[in-house]
Amino acid sequence: xxxxxxxxxxxxxxxxxxxxxxxxxxxxxxxxxxxxxxxxxxxxxxxxxxxxxxxxxxxxxxxxxxxxxxxxxxxxxxxxxxxxxxxxxxxxxxxxxxxxxxxxxxxxxxxxxxxxxxxxxxxxxx
Amino acid sequence: xxxxxxxxxxxxxxxxxxxxxxxxxxxxxxxxxxxxxxxxxxxxxxxxxxxxxxxxxxxxxxxxxxxxxxxxxxxxxxxxxxxxxxxxxxxxxxxxxxxxxxxxxxx
Numbered sequence: 001x002x003x004x005x006x007x008x009x010x011x012x013x014x015x016x017x018x019x020x021x022x023x024x025x026x027x028x029x030x031x032x033x034x035x036x037x038x039x040x041x042x043x044x045x046x047x048x049x050x051x052x053x054x055x056x057x058x059x060x061x062x063x064x065x066x067x068x069x070x071x072x073x074x075x076x077x078x079x080x081x082x083x084x085x086x087x088x089x090x091x092x093x094x095x096x097x098x099x100x101x102x103x104x105x106x107x108x109x110x111x112x113x114x115x116x117x118x119x120x121x122x123x124x125x126x
Numbered sequence: 127x128x129x130x131x132x133x134x135x136x137x138x139x140x141x142x143x144x145x146x147x148x149x150x151x152x153x154x155x156x157x158x159x160x161x162x163x164x165x166x167x168x169x170x171x172x173x174x175x176x177x178x179x180x181x182x183x184x185x186x187x188x189x190x191x192x193x194x195x196x197x198x199x200x201x202x203x204x205x206x207x208x209x210x211x212x213x214x215x216x217x218x219x220x221x222x223x224x225x226x227x228x229x230x231x232x233x
Contacts, residue, residue, distance in 0.1 A: 045162075045170065045213055047222040061221045062127075095169055111217035112160040114181060116169035 002026040002115055004096050009120030016086050020120055022079040022096030030074035033099035033109045036081050037116070038092035046092075049081065050099070052108045059109075064090075086124045093119035128152055128216050132225035138233040145201040147228045149214035154194045158218035161190055161199045164227075165210045173212075174199065204230070 008020040022034070036048040049070040050059045058070055069082040079096050097113035129152040139145045149159065157177040162170040172181040174190035177197060187202040201208055209232055214225040 044226050045215070045224040047215075047224070050222075059220055100175075110175075111158075111222050112172065112175050112215065113162075113170070114172035114175075116171070118169050 002098065004098065004115065004117030006094060006096055006117045006120040009094065009122045011123045011125060012086055013126050014086060014088055014124055016124070017082070017084045018086065018122060020081040020083065020094055020096075020122070022081075022117055024077045024079065024096075024098075027098070028102075029072075029077040031103040033101045034070075034072065034079045035097045035099055035111075035113055036070060036079075036094055037097055037113060038090075038094045039119070040089075040092045043092075048094070050109055050111070051079070053101070053103050057108050083122070086122075088124050091122060091124050093121050095119040127221055128155060128219055128223050130214055130216055130223050130225035132212075132214055132228050134228060135226070136229045136231060138231050139204050140233045141206060142203050143233075145204055145208075145230055147199040147201075147212055147230070149192075149197040149199070149225050151195045151197075151216055155216040155218035157193045158216060159190070159192065159197050160215045160217060161188075162213045162215065163208075163210045164213065170213065201230070 003025045005023045035050045051070045067085045071080045095116045097116045100110045101107045131150045133148045159177045161174040164170040178190045189200045211227045211229045213227045
C-alpha cells in the first residue's frame with residue numbers, strides 16, 4: 001500500500017534551517033505530483049508547497065515563498081522541503097501528501113491530498 | 127486568497143443521528159472542493175473530492191454536495207468511528223486553502 005514517511009524535524013532557533021525528507025513507497029513515485037502541508041499545534045491545516053512529478057512546476061504559499069524550497073529525487077523515491085530563515089510561526093507538524101495527478105493525464109496537479117504521511121514536528125524556538 | 131469558513135465549529139451529535147457540516151468559500155471554487163477527516167494523533171484522511179465524489183473505501187454514509195461557494199458534508203448515521211475533526215479545502219486556485227475545521231463530538 002502507499003506509504004509516506006517524513007523525517008528531519010526537530011528544534012531549531014529562529015533564523016535557522018532544517019531539511020525535511022519524505023520517503024515514498026507502494027506506488028510509482030516518479031509519476032505523481034506531491035505536496036507539503038503543515039499543521040501548527042492544536043490548529044488547522046495550511047498548504048505549504050507543491051511540485052509536479054517531473055519538477056517542472058513548483059508552487060508555494062506566500063508565507064514561505066523565498067524561504068522554503070520543495071524538491072524531489074525520483075531515483076530515490078524521496079521528497080524534500082528545505083526550510084531556511086525559520087520563524088516561530090513555522091512551528092508545526094509537516095506532512096507530505098500525494099496528489100492524484102500522474103504522468104500522462106494531461107493534468108499537472110489536481111491539488112487534493114491522498115494519502116498523507118504521519119508528519120514530522122518542527123519547533124522553532126529560542 | 128480564497129477564505130474557507132466552516133460551521134459550526136463544534137457539532138454535538140448522538141450516535142445514529144445525521145450530521146450536517148457546512149463550508150463556505152469567499153468566492154466561487156466551482157466544484158473544486160474536498161473534505162478530510164482527522165482523528166486525534168492521526169494524519170488527515172481524504173473523504174470527498176470534486177465536492178461530491180467519495181474517495182476509495184469511504185462508506186456511503188458520507189456524502190458531499192454543493193458548488194460555487196456553498197458546500198455540505200453529510201454523515202447520514204454517525205458511527206463511533208466518525209467522531210473527529212472535518213476540514214474542507216478548495217483546490218480551485220492558488221494558494222490552496224482549508225477551512226478552520228468542524229469538530230464532531232459525541233452528544
